[in-house]
Each structure stands twice: as structure tokens, then as C-alpha cells.
Amino acid sequence: xxxxxxxxxxxxxxxxxxxxxxxxxxxxxxxxxxxxxxxxxxxxxxxxxxxxxxxxxxxxxxxxxxxxxxxxxxxxxxxxxxxxxxxxx
Numbered sequence: 576x577x578x579x580x581x582x583x584x585x586x587x588x589x590x591x592x593x594x595x596x597x598x599x600x601x602x603x604x605x606x607x608x609x610x611x612x613x614x615x616x617x618x619x620x621x622x623x624x625x626x627x628x629x630x631x632x633x634x635x636x637x638x639x640x641x642x643x644x645x646x647x648x649x650x651x652x653x654x655x656x657x658x659x660x661x662x663x664x
Contacts, residue, residue: 587614590626593636601635608639620644 580591589611593604612619620643627640 584615584622584625585611586616587611589614590636590640594630594634599635601638604636604639607636608643612643620646 578588578591581588585591587610589607593599593607596603615622623640623643627637630637630640
């Protein structure tokens with residue numbers, strides 16, 4: 576039996592459940608977001624706008640989802656062997 580809110584964009588209904596939890600904090604929403612993103616079979620960034628449709632703007636989960644749309648800036652730092660050896664190209 577499917578949970579309410581469960582579907583291809585929210586297979587475990589984690590996002591839907593987060594919106595139903597009264598008094599949920601942004602920190603709790605971030606944990607839920609991470610679990611949701613790791614369990615999603617498709618492109619997370621493409622899915623976020625669909626799960627945000629019709630959701631309240633002032634909810635902590637909406638804020639977390641908006642943050643999830645921002646791609647992190649590349650710092651240019653290289654790791655591993657290439658970081659320790661300046662001629663590592």
C-alpha cells in the first residue's frame with residue numbers, strides 16, 4: 576500500500592511527510608532532504624521544482640529544497656596525488 580504523497584518524485588514520501596510534521600526545524604528538513612536525495616533514482620536538481628509545486632513558501636523544507644537547487648561553486652582545489660605534486664597534470 577502506497578503512503579500518502581508517495582510517487583516517482585518522492586518514492587518514500589519523505590518530502591510529503593516533512594511538510595506534515597508540525598514544528599519541524601530546518602536542521603531536521605536537511606536530514607530528510609539528504610535521505611530523499613540519496614534514495615532518488617533520477618536527477619535530484621530536476622526533481623526539486625516538481626516536489627516544491629504548491630508547497631508553502633515559509634516552510635523550512637521549502638527553504639532546504641531551494642538551497643538544493645544551488646550548485647556549489649568550484650573552488651579549484653584538487654585532491655589526491657595532483658594536489659601534492661604541482662606538476663601533476
